[in-house]
Amino acid sequence: MTEKVYKALTKVALKLHNLSYKFATGLAIKAEGGFHPKHRLTDYHRFFVDNVAKGDAVFDIGCGNGALTYDLAKKAGCVVGIDIDEEGIGSARKRYSAPNIKYIVGDATKYRFKEKFDVVVLSNVLEHIENRVEFLEKIKKLAPRILIRVPMVDRDWITLYKKEQGVEWRLDPTHRTEYTLESFQEELQRVGLRLGKYSVQFGEIWAVVK
Secondary structure, eight states: OOOHHHHHHHHHHHHHHHHHHHHHHHHHHHHSSSHHHHHHOOOOOOHHHTOOOOOOOOEETTTTTTTTHHHHHTTTEEEEEESSHHEEEEEEHSSSSOEEEEEESTTTTTTOOOOOOOOEEEOOOOOGSSHHHHHHHHHHTTSSSEEEEEEBTTTSHHHHHHHHSEEEEEEOOSSSOOOOOHHHHHHHHTTOOOOOEEETTTTTTEEEOO
């Protein structure tokens, strides 16, 4: 076979890889009772909880079903969770409510915040936002510390290869971007934020930003 044929077959294989990943993910979520197994396996809640002090006022942006919000509230003084998904917030209020938790249905990129916090949490949120610099400018005024978790584009070779070959490479098609450590730092610097303590875990950056 010619190189051209191999390239065509490679693109087909890469697309099948995406389909397989999506199919396996869907089955795994059903097998886990509606929750993605990555939440259990990566134990990323611990990172956020460990970087919150007792009594802190925490703002969990893009709180989803409220599972992380609930764990934060076990240590924090109070937690406000916001998400654009009304159904998700409804589920959070039913399954993950506590006296020190308040849930809001709203678009955090447009919402007018009146409160100040000790910590802002962005767990797999920033990559979904188109105007990220504008958004970071907005939220950096809300708290002196921001805890961020974002996916990395250079998490493995096949992701970079898909991107190079023009095949869908994102973990989620709603992602506006996925990061390298350098591009993440550059984005923070554009709004005067500094990358503090961080680690690379499971192809993601887990960072304390000030």
